[in-house]
Amino acid sequence: MDAIGRYRLQSKVGAGAFATVWRGYDDDLDVDVAVKVLADNWASRADVRERFLSEARLMRRIASDRVVRVFDLGALEDGRPYFVMDYVSGGTLAEVLAAGPVDPADALWWGADLARAVAALHAEGVVHRDITPANLLLRPSGGKESGGGTHRIVLADLGLAKRAAEASGLTEAVGTPSYMAPEQGRGDGGFDERADVYAVGAVTYALLTGRAPFVASSITDVVGRDPDQDPPSLRPLLQDAVGQVDELLARALAYRVGDRWAQAHTLAERLEAEAYRLEQEAPLLASLRTSAGGEDGVSTTVNSSAGSAAGSSTGSGAGSAAAVPPETVAGTSRRGRRGKRWRGLALFVLVPVVFVAAAVGAWYFAGR
Structure with a gap:
């Protein structure tokens, strides 16, 4: 299948139990689109078909850029319904x-x-x-x-x-x-x-x-x-x-x-x-x-960043991240780490106090 309606199909980006999603292109509007087609093994089920169409109508009515927007609806030659959505390029x-x-x-x-x-x-x-x-x-x-x-x-x-x-x-x-x-x-x-x-x-x-x-x-x-x-x-x-x-x-x-x-x-x-x-x-x-x-x-928190998934409305890319297990810090026990943290905190607080005290003392004796 090379096209659905006026939409040229480029690649299959996802398939589930009830539908398949294709990445397509709308030559008239010069934009990428996502086309969702009801699976042929469910085409004869009136309840599944109605749920599919209800999803399209509901998505169309929601006026928010936080929800994928539907802008076209149609049927293939075999009668299976499809709807056309915005293509979201960042993956899932x-x-x-x-x-x-x-x-x-x-x-x-x-x-x-x-x-x-x-x-x-x-x-x-x-x-x-x-x-x-x-x-x-x-x-x-x-x-x-x-x-x-x-x-x-x-x-x-x-x-x-x-x-x-x-x-x-x-x-x-x-x-x-x-x-x-x-x-x-x-x-x-x-x-x-x-x-x-x-x-x-x-x-x-x-x-x-x-x-x-x-x-x-x-x-x-x-x-x-x-x-x-x-x-x-x-x-x-x-x-x-x-x-x-x-x-x-x-x-x-x-x-x-x-x-x-x-x-x-x-x-x-x-x-x-x-x-x-x-x-x-x-x-x-x-x-x-x-x-x-x-x-x-080495930090004991997860040391990773989310990969930028390059994909489609049902996913085709992959992120990348490097994780450090939270319970793993080489060569130290939990009690030892806690003690070191408290000593570090004490130093962090005491050093400025010592400097301030020294400055006050110098000012006091200079005044005398």
Whole structure:
């Protein structure tokens, strides 16, 4: 197949159970596009076909650059529907995560950017229901607007998305287990925008650690989690700089809906504050660790940067990152490292005090 409608096909960029996405080119508008086509094995299923078309209509109605926009809809000669979207060239967050965790401050900035995108979706009265790294596209922004430096997160794949007014009545358990809120797994119809807030917390945690916060290979694992279980602490990773990150992500990932952040934009503000704090504290903590006995300048935080994924709306590129395991610092025990850090801090505080005292003494005796 060389073309779909007026769109010249260039390469296949992704294929799932229900659809295939192609990178194409619109000669009339002189722009790259992404064309999503319903899989032929589902073409005869009226319910699947209607869900596919509903996704296109919903994406078209959402007036936000945080969501991939649909601008054309049609059908192939065999009757299969397709829709045409903006082409997002930065790849997916899943490709970045394939290289391991990213720098902690970048992870928090990216989490905040995702929360802002989700808040924009919620402002349109829509719940996504399937926020995963593979459904998060990276759009080059031309400036450092968010985590990762020059890319912004754009929401894609709204195949499971629903109007918020409809969400409370849904009983079908759908989603990706590792990023699915427990109430979605129960399928009792009792969920709202806070299900997406949970997913934002899960993605942010994965960016920090390279893995989802809870092991969940099935919906049973999601529902069967201990309601009082918090995600593993980030203190071994962030150590002295952990701040409020543990608490705010534990709240986002709370099993009980009422214990979570009520709105995505509130979580975004908190993540932004922690990202900024971490950026400000990182140089000081790094200098203290280096001065407190050497450690050969090795930081105990993840020392990596997110690769710039070059890909498409369902991913074809790969990021690059080099990670230092958070629990690994050569030749030192945890107690020894703690002692060195305290000695370094003492020196950092005492040296300026000594200089000030000497200056005051010199001034005093000079006056006499």
